[in-house]
Amino acid sequence: MKYIGLTIGLTLAVVASTVAAEGVVRVMVDDQYVSEYTTIQEAIDNCPDGGTVEIEPGTYGIEWSLVFPNRSITVTGIDPDNPEVVATTIIQGPFYGGYVCMFVNGEKHDWTLQGLTITEGFESQGGGIYCANASPLIRHCVIKGNGSYGAGAGLFCADAKASPTLENCVFSDNMAYGYGGAIFAFYGSPVIRNSLIVGNYAHTGGAFAFLNATEPVIENCTIVDNIATDLASAVYCEGETFLTIENTVFWGNLTEYGAQTDTVIHATGQTEGVSAWIDFCCIQGGQDMITVDENGLRTINMGQGTIFEDPQFVLDGDFSSGLFMAGDYHLQDSSPCINAGNPDFAAYEDEVDLDGEARVAGGLIDIGVDEVPMPIEADVVFVPRRVYVNLPGKYIYAYIRLEHEQYTIHEIDKKTIVLNDTIKPKHVYTLDNTLLVQFKRDDLLKKKAIQSKALLQLTISGQMNDGAAWSGLGEIQLEKFYWKKWFHGWKWKWFR
Ligand SMILES: [Ca+2]
Ligand SMILES: [Ca+2]
Numbered sequence: 001m002k003y004i005g006l007t008i009g010l011t012l013a014v015v016a017s018t019v020a021a022e023g024v025v026r027v028m029v030d031d032q033y034v035s036e037y038t039t040i041q042e043a044i045d046n047c048p049d050g051g052t053v054e055i056e057p058g059t060y061g062i063e064w065s066l067v068f069p070n071r072s073i074t075v076t077g078i079d080p081d082n083p084e085v086v087a088t089t090i091i092q093g094p095f096y097g098g099y100v101c102m103f104v105n106g107e108k109h110d111w112t113l114q115g116l117t118i119t120e121g122f123e124s125q126g127g128g129i130y131c132a133n134a135s136p137l138i139r140h141c142v143i144k145g146n147g148s149y150g151a152g153a154g155l156f157c158a159d160a161k162a163s164p165t166l167e168n169c170v171f172s173d174n175m176a177y178g179y180g181g182a183i184f185a186f187y188g189s190p191v192i193r194n195s196l197i198v199g200n201y202a203h204t205g206g207a208f209a210f211l212n213a214t215e216p217v218i219e220n221c222t223i224v225d226n227i228a229t230d231l232a233s234a235v236y237c238e239g240e241t242f243l244t245i246e247n248t249v250f251w252g253n254l255t256e257y258g259a260q261t262d263t264v265i266h267a268t269g270q271t272e273g274v275s276a277w278i279d280f281c282c283i284q285g286g287q288d289m290i291t292v293d294e295n296g297l298r299t300i301n302m303g304q305g306t307i308f309e310d311p312q313f314v315l316d317g318d319f320s321s322g323l324f325m326a327g328d329y330h331l332q333d334s335s336p337c338i339n340a341g342n343p344d345f346a347a348y349e350d351e352v353d354l355d356g357e358a359r360v361a362g363g364l365i366d367i368g369v370d371e372v373p374m375p376i377e378a379d380v381v382f383v384p385r386r387v388y389v390n391l392p393g394k395y396i397y398a399y400i401r402l403e404h405e406q407y408t409i410h411e412i413d414k415k416t417i418v419l420n421d422t423i424k425p426k427h428v429y430t431l432d433n434t435l436l437v438q439f440k441r442d443d444l445l446k447k448k449a450i451q452s453k454a455l456l457q458l459t460i461s462g463q464m465n466d467g468a469a470w471s472g473l474g475e476i477q478l479e480k481f482y483w484k485k486w487f488h489g490w491k492w493k494w495f496r
Pocket of ligand 1: 338339360361362363364365366371372
């Protein structure tokens with residue numbers, strides 16, 4: 001056995017040294033280059049107040065936990081909005097254990113961490129990110145594969161003043177032997193928005209655990225396929241916690257291995273009061289999955305708008321092989337979560353979903369981390385409006401106009417225009433503020449005999465030059481022309 005252990009140890013060391021491909025770490029002030037460093041901590045230590053540490057893609061194996069300084073700074077990847085860049089800008093926790101990143105005593109500072117993958121942190125309490133007496137902004141980060149002997153493998157909030165804001169983050173595959181696989185707050189008020197929490201693991205509270213946490217908020221998140229071995233597969237609240245959960249999907253979370261209670265959200269505590277307010281969420285298993293400790297005095301308040309139907313992800317996560325395969329947690333077009341969020345929801349400035357798509361689309365917010373984009377509506381008139389299928393005719397025209405704040409017909413990508421999802425135009429002409437699109441009549445009718453009158457519904461759609469979708473609806477009346485009727489005095493029909 002000794003030899004096997006040694007072999008694995010050596011292999012890991014070799015892998016670690018070959019994988020570590022570090023790029024340049026720059027200090028920037030007002031977007032201007034100041035200096036560059038080979039280690040991230042050196043750059044942080046030399047970054048002036050208000051400055052930015054910019055990290056090129058690469059895998060950075062750190063020797064000691066990154067510690068934020070006694071100044072306001074931003075530590076960022078080069079393109080936080082690009083998931084591929086975030087996925088390849090990796091900070092690996094210390095080889096012999098320790099946090100990846102520490103935010104301590106930053107109450108007076110604006111600290112931002114963005115556009116990075118935080119992984120392989122490991123500590124007795126917490127693992128990836130440690131937060132005490134500090135309220136950093138953590139955005140567009142992936143926090144994955146961190147571990148803890150205790151609680152909060154992804155993020156550990158250690159005191160009443162630990163109130164980080166997390167936006168557009170992914171917490172995945174973090175594992176705590178105790179409480180809160182992704183996040184544990186012992187006091188403090190973390191705010192978690194537009195984030196995906198998937199495949200995390202703990203004894204209690206597979207995704208989150210809050211203990212005397214003051215006022216944590218979970219908003220517009222998708223919390224899926226997390227596992228608790230004992231209690232509360234997704235969220236566990238204890239003591240004086242006043243949690244708000246809104247517009248959030250809970251699906252596929254599991255309690256396993258002789259769990260006490262099969263439950264998604266659980267609250268307990270000896271002081272009377274509400275632990276959690278839940279509004280406009282989608283929760284698997286319904287009301288039975290929301291439980292409170294029978295000996296405790298805490299309650300959970302299920303407010304309005306919560307649904308228990310299948311959110312209809314593009315692909316569900318899969319545990320069947322014994323190895324968890326994450327799904328695709330975008331919503332299908334038929335999802336009951338679309339436009340089912342809080343109708344009074346007010347997005348903050350430039351709020352986007354995890355894809356970077358605008359919140360809100362289609363007038364109402366969707367439940368969960370994915371906002372499904374609604375196509376820009378175009379006004380369409382088809383000419384001729386009446387088609388006699390047994391008389392000759394070569395073309396059908398669509399006149400397209402856009403009444404939109406952001407776009408005109410001149411930004412339509414003509415190559416993408418399509419009728420009823422299949423028929424390509426023969427020609428596209430640009431008039432002043434109208435696009436005239438010509439289709440072959442036979443492409444549409446396929447010489448199909450029309451027996452009687454039919455109203456043909458048509459959808460014309462495409463993309464703008466920037467990829468935004470647009471579509472418009474119209475119709476044409478199909479008829480057969482009967483000479484017989486014409487001779488019997490119905491000629492008005494023809495000459496009208
Ligand atoms: Ca919507
Ligand atoms: Ca989306």
